[in-house]
Amino acid sequence: MTAVHEPRQSTFHHNDEHPVGHGRMLRKEDPRFVRGRGRYVDDVQLPGMLHLAILRSPVAHARIVSIDTSAAEAAPNVKAVVTGAALAAQGLAWMPTLSNDVQAVLATDKVRFQGQEVAFVVATDRYAARDALELIDVEYDVLDPVIDVRKALAPDAPLIRDDLEGKTDNHCFDWETGDEAATAAVFAAADVVVSQDIVYPRVHPAPMETCGAVADFDPVEGKLKLWSTTQAPHAHRTLYAIVAGLPEHKIQVISPDLGGGFGNKVPIYPGYVCAIVGSIVTGKPVKWMEDRSENLISTGFARDYIMRGEIAATKDGRILAIRTNVLADHGAFNGTAAPVKYPAGFFGVFTGSYDIEAAYCKMTAVYTNKAPGGVAYACSFRITEAVYLVERIVDCLAYRLEMDPAELRLKNFIRPEQFPYLTKTGWEYDSGNYEPTMRLAMEMAGYADLRKEQAEKRSRGELMGIGISFFTEAVGAGPRRHMDILGLGMADGCELRVHPTGKAVVRLSVQSQGQGHETTFAQIVAEEIGIPPADIEVVHGDTDNTPFGLGTYGSRSTPVSGGAAALVARKVRDKARIIASGMLEVSPDDLEWEKGSFHVAGDPGKSVTIQDIAMRAHGAGDLPEGIEGGLEAQITYNPPNLTYPHGAYICVVDVDPGTAQVKVRRFIAVDDCGTRINPMIIEGQIHGGLTDGVGMALMEMIAFDEDGNCLGASLMDYLIPTSLEVPDWETGFTVTPSPHHPIGAKGVGESATVGSPPAIVNAVVDALKPYGISHADMPLTPSRVWDAMRGNPQPPI
Amino acid sequence: MQVTMTVNGEEVTREIEGRLLLVHFLRDVLSLTGTHWGCDTSNCGTCVVWMDGEPVKSCTVLAAMAGGHEIRTVEDLAHGAVLDPVQEGFMQCHGLQCGFCTPGMMMTARALLDRNPDPSDQEIREAISGQICRCTGYATIVRSVRWAAMKEASA
Numbered sequence: 027m028t029a030v031h032e033p034r035q036s037t038f039h040h041n042d043e044h045p046v047g048h049g050r051m052l053r054k055e056d057p058r059f060v061r062g063r064g065r066y067v068d069d070v071q072l073p074g075m076l077h078l079a080i081l082r083s084p085v086a087h088a089r090i091v092s093i094d095t096s097a098a099e100a101a102p103n104v105k106a107v108v109t110g111a112a113l114a115a116q117g118l119a120w121m122p123t124l125s126n127d128v129q130a131v132l133a134t135d136k137v138r139f140q141g142q143e144v145a146f147v148v149a150t151d152r153y154a155a156r157d158a159l160e161l162i163d164v165e166y167d168v169l170d171p172v173i174d175v176r177k178a179l180a181p182d183a184p185l186i187r188d189d190l191e192g193k194t195d196n197h198c199f200d201w202e203t204g205d206e207a208a209t210a211a212v213f214a215a216a217d218v219v220v221s222q223d224i225v226y227p228r229v230h231p232a233p234m235e236t237c238g239a240v241a242d243f244d245p246v247e248g249k250l251k252l253w254s255t256t257q258a259p260h261a262h263r264t265l266y267a268i269v270a271g272l273p274e275h276k277i278q279v280i281s282p283d284l285g286g287g288f289g290n291k292v293p294i295y296p297g298y299v300c301a302i303v304g305s306i307v308t309g310k311p312v313k314w315m316e317d318r319s320e321n322l323i324s325t326g327f328a329r330d331y332i333m334r335g336e337i338a339a340t341k342d343g344r345i346l347a348i349r350t351n352v353l354a355d356h357g358a359f360n361g362t363a364a365p366v367k368y369p370a371g372f373f374g375v376f377t378g379s380y381d382i383e384a385a386y387c388k389m390t391a392v393y394t395n396k397a398p399g400g401v402a403y404a405c406s407f408r409i410t411e412a413v414y415l416v417e418r419i420v421d422c423l424a425y426r427l428e429m430d431p432a433e434l435r436l437k438n439f440i441r442p443e444q445f446p447y448l449t450k451t452g453w454e455y456d457s458g459n460y461e462p463t464m465r466l467a468m469e470m471a472g473y474a475d476l477r478k479e480q481a482e483k484r485s486r487g488e489l490m491g492i493g494i495s496f497f498t499e500a501v502g503a504g505p506r507r508h509m510d511i512l513g514l515g516m517a518d519g520c521e522l523r524v525h526p527t528g529k530a531v532v533r534l535s536v537q538s539q540g541q542g543h544e545t546t547f548a549q550i551v552a553e554e555i556g557i558p559p560a561d562i563e564v565v566h567g568d569t570d571n572t573p574f575g576l577g578t579y580g581s582r583s584t585p586v587s588g589g590a591a592a593l594v595a596r597k598v599r600d601k602a603r604i605i606a607s608g609m610l611e612v613s614p615d616d617l618e619w620e621k622g623s624f625h626v627a628g629d630p631g632k633s634v635t636i637q638d639i640a641m642r643a644h645g646a647g648d649l650p651e652g653i654e655g656g657l658e659a660q661i662t663y664n665p666p667n668l669t670y671p672h673g674a675y676i677c678v679v680d681v682d683p684g685t686a687q688v689k690v691r692r693f694i695a696v697d698d699c700g701t702r703i704n705p706m707i708i709e710g711q712i713h714g715g716l717t718d719g720v721g722m723a724l725m726e727m728i729a730f731d732e733d734g735n736c737l738g739a740s741l742m743d744y745l746i747p748t749s750l751e752v753p754d755w756e757t758g759f760t761v762t763p764s765p766h767h768p769i770g771a772k773g774v775g776e777s778a779t780v781g782s783p784p785a786i787v788n789a790v791v792d793a794l795k796p797y798g799i800s801h802a803d804m805p806l807t808p809s810r811v812w813d814a815m816r817g818n819p820q821p822p823i
Numbered sequence: 824m825q826v827t828m829t830v831n832g833e834e835v836t837r838e839i840e841g842r843l844l845l846v847h848f849l850r851d852v853l854s855l856t857g858t859h860w861g862c863d864t865s866n867c868g869t870c871v872v873w874m875d876g877e878p879v880k881s882c883t884v885l886a887a888m889a890g891g892h893e894i895r896t897v898e899d900l901a902h903g904a905v906l907d908p909v910q911e912g913f914m915q916c917h918g919l920q921c922g923f924c925t926p927g928m929m930m931t932a933r934a935l936l937d938r939n940p941d942p943s944d945q946e947i948r949e950a951i952s953g954q955i956c957r958c959t960g961y962a963t964i965v966r967s968v969r970w971a972a973m974k975e976a977s978a
Binding site: 052053055056057058059060061062063064065066068069071151152153231232233234235236283284285286288317318319539540541542706707709710712713714715716717718740741742746748749750752754755 | 843851858859867923929948953
């Protein structure tokens with residue numbers, strides 16, 4: 027294992043310093059982006075293209091009495107107006123969600139959340155389509171909404187899902203994990219038990235590019251071409267085939283450049299289906315791009331867990347058990363995008379990084395009159411919630427025991443010799459070495475000096491806080507034995523072709539939303555086969571031109587598709603070895619591989635390069651017995667386990683006693699994602715996630731009023747960090763490779779989003795210690811911190 | 824109505840609706856899709872272009888208001904095949920990921936360096952504070968602008 031404090035890298039850099047393989051390399055996709063030549067969905071302009079706009083419900087819960095579209099249909103430039111009734115006639119009014127529930131494409135009977143899709147207009151331009159929405163007359167019979175999640179199961183609560191046969195309440199599902207009796211026994215015998223109610227409020231990924239699509243249905247060929255903002259183009263294609271009854275080979279889903287995703291672009295939204303219907307109805311290409319308010323009020327939110335955390339320990343700080351009870355708000359439809367056997371995602375890793383004796387979780391999920399979603403915003407399938415719970419409750423324990431929170435964590439870590447480690451909720455952590463990661467973060471932070479400074483400041487009445495979080499993630503879904511989405515196994519394909527001149531093309535089933543796949547995957551292949559990354563074209567995001575796979579979310583690209591890329595390159599290399607043996611007239615076993623060429627063992631002068639071999643594979647002359655021409659391979663990689671990255675984060679905050687304003691002064695992040703392919707890209711992923719953390723901890727929340735009006739419907743109301751709210755991040759790393767991943771890599775895209783919120787909240791709570799505060803809920807806005815300082819910390823919902 | 828303006832050094836005249844936003848004029852009418860659109864409320868800044876040398880949010884400017892003015896977009900930042908140092912800086916320092924906010928960020932950065940060739944980190948942060956990036960966490964954008972300033976200082 028190595029432990030390194032990452033230096034700031036800002037010196038001039040040429041890619042040809044690292045012609046092959048892993049290491050810092052500038053991104054291959056950047057030249058088009060810095061020239062304004064990225065191609066996003068809204069940049070697609072087709073001849074004759076029409077524009078679609080969606081009429082949305084102004085209320086949270088109402089019966090639709092009537093819809094009059096006659097005025098809209100008569101408006102100039104309007105080509106079509108479609109309602110739920112029209113879709114119902116084609117059997118398209120409802121569609122399956124990724125969690126085996128159903129969701130209305132356009133409402134037929136009732137609207138169930140503010141912003142729900144009611145009708146759409148197709149017109150000659152964006153403005154005309156919007157104008158026509160004003161002309162649609164909908165009569166609503168307004169019903170009482172269910173907004174307070176705690177009252178969703180009350181006997182007198184209005185019934186939301188009367189579309190489901192036999193449904194009499196708002197119960198969505200129950201889920202439990204761990205051993206209830208064993209955990210209760212440990213709690214009963216423990217010296218110390220600490221309990222805390224902890225809320226992870228509803229937030230939203232809000233990628234800079236909103237969701238949208240361009241549908242182009244060719245009635246002669248019967249072929250649908252769909253450009254859409256999707257992180258999972260192959261999964262979407264299959265679902266369109268199932269929903270719309272179109273043959274799968276006649277559907278091409280293209281996910282071009284995406285302006286961020288963060289899980290917001292995993293589900294299939296009604297708007298995509300509307301665009302397809304609009305194109306079929308009009309016979310023209312149809313574009314739908316939602317606006318920012320539509321994005322915030324109707325597309326996949328994140329979190330919304332009300333948790334009761336309990337921790338049992340000995341009086342000297344040995345953690346014995348963790349127990350939690352969760353009330354989950356899933357909105358009006360269960361649209362959770364997670365493996366089907368995991369209705370709560372991977373929340374089961376709530377035991378964190380600690381070697382404990384017992385654990386138990388019981389969860390109840392309910393429907394409310396709010397937008398559907400739940401799994402998004404770089405959450406690694408709910409590990410954000412799990413890590414926040416455990417890292418917050420561990421700090422509550424440190425407060426009770428009057429122990430240093432770093433010392434408490436160090437005392438309870440799973441030890442390196444215990445890996446692979448089976449947790450009390452059944453997860454097998456593949457590898458980890460936690461203490462050096464924690465020690466490095468403390469060293470970088472100057473932890474002891476910070477505590478001294480804090481003591482001095484406290485004596486002067488100043489509020490300085492130091493917060494720690496230590497996380498273990500579970501990413502790279504996943505083994506198809508356990509994990510599928512609507513029956514589609516979570517494996518990923520990869521295809522590699524080496525052209526005669528030794529250049530190559532690699533085709534991926536995953537899709538970048540900014541993570542730099544065109545660079546990272548070229549590097550993975552380059553490392554294995556010795557062709558420079560500049561000579562490897564990475565193709566992704568087009569179902570007609572890439573092998574099947576489930577897409578990019580849950581930090582799964584490197585763990586799953588990255589494994590596929592490495593293995594397909596090795597498969598090609600194995601064939602190259604045989605061809606080289608013919609060229610050099612020796613047995614394949616007598617050849618040694620040195621990145622980019624084979625040479626005869628003991629005679630380095632006798633060698634052939636991969637480029638020579640590629641030409642031979644496609645050229646004239648005989649090949650060794652039984653070897654076909656060409657130099658290419660395709661595989662599907664089914665990962666044997668998830669990968670488990672970890673990290674130690676330390677946050678330093680100052681709270682203004684006069685205004686309750688929180689300032690994040692420093693943030694130190696030490697991450698261990700196993701083998702590091704491109705350190706520059708990894709650092710970028712971490713920085714972005716830390717900024718998410720500042721947003722969630724201090725600013726962001728999708729709130730509702732009692733009528734179900736969304737109060738976070740614009741970027742004036744839903745606050746996202748700018749350059750002035752975040753510090754200059756300090757990053758470091760340790761390397762503990764995954765033992766089962768082909769190159770030892772683990773996912774890293776969501777680590778910082780998962781790990782940083784508890785560090786920030788722990789820092790603020792630590793700053794407020796003089797007020798006798800041991801917990802305050804996010805978002806820690808000045809008014810909420812002010813209330814906490816006055817001894818009245820209220821939950822946000 | 825008819826509007827005439829200079830866009831990236833070329834005079835353009837088009838018949839438009841009076842309510843057309845400059846961002847839609849650039850993207851949908853002139854097919855200059857490097858300028859992006861991200862919110863309805865002038866908060867995100869992904870639509871920043873120059874009007875008479877000053878960064879403006881083009882979602883908050885009517886195309887009609889740009890009549891008679893000089894507009895410059897990201898497509899005009901490079902000089903032929905030679906990138907502006909700001910563009911180079913963003914590539915060198917990983918100042919972009921998804922690339923969506925990048926054109927607006929670069930236009931603001933270019934304007935900053937034109938009036939302040941040696942900005943501090945805090946001055947850079949203030950200059951870009953009206954623009955949101957969801958990917959980078961801003962630190963690498965600050966480094967990118969510093970890189971460009973250093974390159975220009977040493978040229």
